[in-house]
Amino acid sequence: MSANASAFDAWIRGPFVAMNSVLEALYFAQTDRANVEGVGDAVKHALRDEGHVHIVALWREGNTGDGFESAFAVLGNVGMYLAALRRHELTNPAREDRSPFQEASSLALHVGASIGMAPRFATAHLATRNFAVAGVRRSFTDLRDEFLFIDENTRGILCFQRAADALARIPALGVSNPVADIQFAAAADALRAAIAINARLFGTLDIERFFYCVRPYYKPYRVGRLEYRGANAGDFSGINEIDLLLGLCQANDPSYAQLLVDKMLFMPPEDQTRLRDCMRHRNLLDEFLALAQDHADTDWFQTNARAFIEVCDLFAKTAAQHHDQLVNRFIVMPSATLDDVHMSGLTASGPPLSVLLRALESLRDQRMAADRPDLHTRHADLARLRTCLVSTENQR
């Protein structure tokens, strides 16, 4: 990392966090906690101006040749700086047609293009690639609830990645291979851990702190002329690898394909490659169904199909937890009391909450293989596979 990149990184992990934390305390103490106008202006301006000095130095340096890790870190840091300016309303895409922060935009565009990612901070910067320097990982504030959110999200993502790793090795073995059993078992273990993490997050995250002090850093903002949607915990390939490998979602379904295309550049290059790879495999549900007629009574079919269905059921549970518990408790419920003026910019991706919720609900139902006549799900196919199992203990 160059001296300028290191200095900016130290500023982001130190003074930047301190200034955001001071501002959050001021906002949170108000009767209208969503208001940021006219509050803490001196601190906001110090944050903007101190960050600008680092950005200009890096932009002048024009150096993206220090390797992926360094470029990725600079992209995350400039992205977090712009996200904080957005959070403190020093920029707002609704009232501007280009970012007022030209040097930061140029730096983000240059570095983002050089590593093949969107020119903004991505989930990986705060999660799976949030490199801790002697225990200090990147964050916007020093709030307990922000660390809880970042850490539990990261643990959750790591679990889904483990499940995806395990399932991704099955196509090469074939579902009729007896050794596929340990891969299904590994995926099931990882999903059980994800369920426990979701439950812990649900039980411990403070609703008001998350809603008013953490979530606002994930709003969309402009880089140059274009507006880029906010990061969300879903910006990693593992979850979609599981969708596609299990066969619960299909890459030729237009709305799911759109989701994959939209998130591609919000993921690190290695995730982009993995996602492309798993779009080329035949899914495991189809593999089992193709073998069912002639082989349902064999030991390998019974063992592996049962293990596959267990993985589907655990994955369904994670999807229900995300939508019915996390999204509902931490976004839908607190937004019901929000003033109309503060409703715009509520979601990370930008659309009104009702539109976003419908899309998230469809994803949940596809992952749960729910019986929904208005949506293509694998309900009937999974039910058919369940009927092939000799014992009825796993049937719903």
Ligand code: HEM
């Ligand atoms: C407080 C906890 C959480 C809340 C309130 C929450 C809320 C949301 C919201 C509102 C979105 C839609 C983003 C947008 O477009 O605006 C989203 C997307 C997503 N989140 Fe979460 N989330 C939470 C934790 C998690 C965790 C722990 C995971 C798993 C690691 C996760 C996985 C996903 C995924 C995969 C998506 C993309 C949509 C999908 O494929 O389902 N989220 N989340």
